[in-house]
Amino acid sequence: MGILDRLRRTLGIAGEKCSLVVRPVPDEANPLWRYFARNKGRVIHKWHHYFDIYHNHFHRFRGRPVTLLEIGVFQGGSLQMWKQYFGPEARICGVDINPDCKQFEEDQIQIFIGDQTDREFISELKNTLGHIDIVIDDGGHTMIQQLTTFRELFPFVGETGIYLVEDLHTSYWEEFGGGYKANGSFVEYAKGFIDSMNAWHSRDPRLVPDSMTRTATGIHFYDSILVIEKYPNGSKPIQSMTGSDSELAAIRKAAERATSSEGNPPGNPRVLPRGSQGGRGEARGRCAWNRLSEVTRNAGEHGRSPLAGWRLKSDDIVPWP
Ligand SMILES: C[S@@+](CC[C@H](N)C(=O)[O-])C[C@H]1O[C@@H](n2cnc3c(N)ncnc32)[C@H](O)[C@@H]1O
Numbered sequence: 001m002g003i004l005d006r007l008r009r010t011l012g013i014a015g016e017k018c019s020l021v022v023r024p025v026p027d028e029a030n031p032l033w034r035y036f037a038r039n040k041g042r043v044i045h046k047w048h049h050y051f052d053i054y055h056n057h058f059h060r061f062r063g064r065p066v067t068l069l070e071i072g073v074f075q076g077g078s079l080q081m082w083k084q085y086f087g088p089e090a091r092i093c094g095v096d097i098n099p100d101c102k103q104f105e106e107d108q109i110q111i112f113i114g115d116q117t118d119r120e121f122i123s124e125l126k127n128t129l130g131h132i133d134i135v136i137d138d139g140g141h142t143m144i145q146q147l148t149t150f151r152e153l154f155p156f157v158g159e160t161g162i163y164l165v166e167d168l169h170t171s172y173w174e175e176f177g178g179g180y181k182a183n184g185s186f187v188e189y190a191k192g193f194i195d196s197m198n199a200w201h202s203r204d205p206r207l208v209p210d211s212m213t214r215t216a217t218g219i220h221f222y223d224s225i226l227v228i229e230k231y232p233n234g235s236k237p238i239q240s241m242t243g244s245d246s247e248l249a250a251i252r253k254a255a256e257r258a259t260s261s262e263g264n265p266p267g268n269p270r271v272l273p274r275g276s277q278g279g280r281g282e283a284r285g286r287c288a289w290n291r292l293s294e295v296t297r298n299a300g301e302h303g304r305s306p307l308a309g310w311r312l313k314s315d316d317i318v319p320w321p
Pocket of ligand 1: 043046070071072074076095098114116117139
């Protein structure tokens with residue numbers, strides 16, 4: 001047997017017509033992949049590329065008293081994998097609509113029987129668990145199931161926790177309530193999270209900070225997986241300029257030169273009405289003043305201004321075109 005045939009057999013695609021280009025197998029150094037690939041115990045059903053995604057996002061919880069909730073137990077194999085991965089302090093919980101799944105309970109693994117779209121059931125579950133660090137939605141994968149579960153459980157995930165939805169490809173399948181750009185598909189809904197997360201920077205009254213803005217620090221879209229990492233963001237992100245005093249002073253001088261060349265006294269920049277078209281000097285001045293004002297504003301927020309006395313209110317600065 002040739003090397004290509006052996007590769008096809010290893011990949012489980014023997015007999016299929018295929019090109020040489022294949023997807024990379026997850027790294028052997030990934031403990032979740034090692035567990036899955038050697039699993040002789042209860043059945044686990046996962047797409048191969050999920051393992052690196054899990055490990056990238058979950059590894060910081062290993063060895064800690066983490067509470068993980070997986071919707072969709074099936075044969076219970078994935079719950080055992082999480083238990084082994086997170087260690088003896090982890091509390092692993094599963095939800096399934098199928099009452100037979102109760103048999104897969106064991107030390108560290110609790111199973112709750114119910115429908116992921118049943119708000120009363122989810123509410124009772126939250127009361128029982130008290131706290132969740134990681135949610136994995138691997139349940140029925142219909143739009144209504146993913147959306148309802150997200151709305152019920154995302155706010156409940158701990159403030160540095162993770163919400164992961166898998167098998168998002170059903171967002172493109174009609175029988176699951178999806179379809180390309182279909183109204184109400186989970187993927188269409190989730191695209192809005194990108195705007196919400198960036199709402200601190202919005203100049204449009206239709207986009208204002210909401211709970212996603214204040215609780216999400218990262219939204220990761222992968223093939224068929226969405227991972228949202230939570231972190232409390234009570235206010236707009238902070239930026240600073242660091243570097244040598246002489247460079248910062250040069251920015252100040254450039255701002256001063258540009259504005260004074262337009263007939264403004266140094267230190268008293270002309271404030272342009274929003275939308276007005278300044279000349280080249282004004283444009284250069286606006287750029288430098290924008291940067292200068294950010295430096296002073298942020299330095300002020302840090303309790304110290306490297307350019308004390310040079311302050312502008314952010315509303316005075318016209319937007320850089
Ligand atoms: C894809 S399997 C889960 C696979 C498992 N997590 C694994 O990795 O091996 C989906 C499971 O979701 C369950 N399920 C389907 N609809 C559900 C619902 N509305 N509420 C809760 N569980 C549901 C099914 O009974 C099935 O066991």
